Amino acid sequence: MDKFIYKNKLDITALSAKMSKFSYKKHAHEEYTLGVTLNGVQQYNLEGVSQTSYKNGVMLFNPEQVHDGKAGNFKDGLDYVMLYIKPELFLEALEKKDIVTFSKPIVYEDKLKNDILNLSYSILNNKDITLCNELYLNLMSNFTSKDFSLEYTNETEFIKKAKEIIYYNLDEVLDIDEISKELSISKFQFIRIFKANTGITPYQYFLNCKIVHAKKHLDTTKDLYGTVVEFGFTDLSHLNRHFKRVYGVTAYEYISKS
CATH class of the missing domain: 1.10.10.60 (Homeodomain-like)
Known part of the structure; x- marks a missing residue:
């Protein structure tokens, strides 16, 4: 059974999703989007390139990146969480003025994964806003390394x-x-x-x-x-x-x- 739960806090939207036969059509978000595959396999095309996220995979989407999405095997289904973070909030935490982008679409990093899960579960369970702020800064500390971000190339x-x-x-x-x-x-x-x-x-x-x-x-x-x-x-x-x-x-x- 497909199930999608959205909650908002700190100008961040958290999503808890379970899906099997449902598939997303091509779309894009204005926010930075960070997700973790909990169970199953998530397959999607990101700007025309096929991507596959297995269990514990951390998915990283830049603002306005076009993608679709589906479970790799609808019999097994797919469980995942996502965080949608407004660009101005993302950049404020990084103390940057210019847009930055993720250099890799999928990574397997335990600290990053756990920080995403901690914040998403706190938002989904309506935890205290002070705790959510602290968890958000913990999450953003992962992106101070050049391994995760690079300068944005402006559109024509x-x-x-x-x-x-x-x-x-x-x-x-x-x-x-x-x-x-x-x-x-x-x-x-x-x-x-x-x-x-x-x-x-x-x-x-x-x-x-x-x-x-x-x-x-x-x-x-x-x-x-x-x-x-x-x-x-x-x-x-x-x-x-x-x-x-x-x-x-x-x-x-x-x-x-x-």
């Missing part, structure tokens, strides 16, 4: 501008013709260049942004129908369907369990 100005245009028009219908006109290229060139640089099409990026911001809106308001209207979904079932493809639960289930 073209891709950055394209993302901004899409990002600031989430409540409207995606108009590829209008965007490509603003960027002074054909719509087919735009789609081709965008996918080559991000791993997903402009429409997939548009939907992903809508879902990410719908989740933020739900975290603050718990208002399902307000979220439908705010982000231009056709109806609640439309929001639920796309929400589940990224988070494993419907928007309704998310606010009911959080």
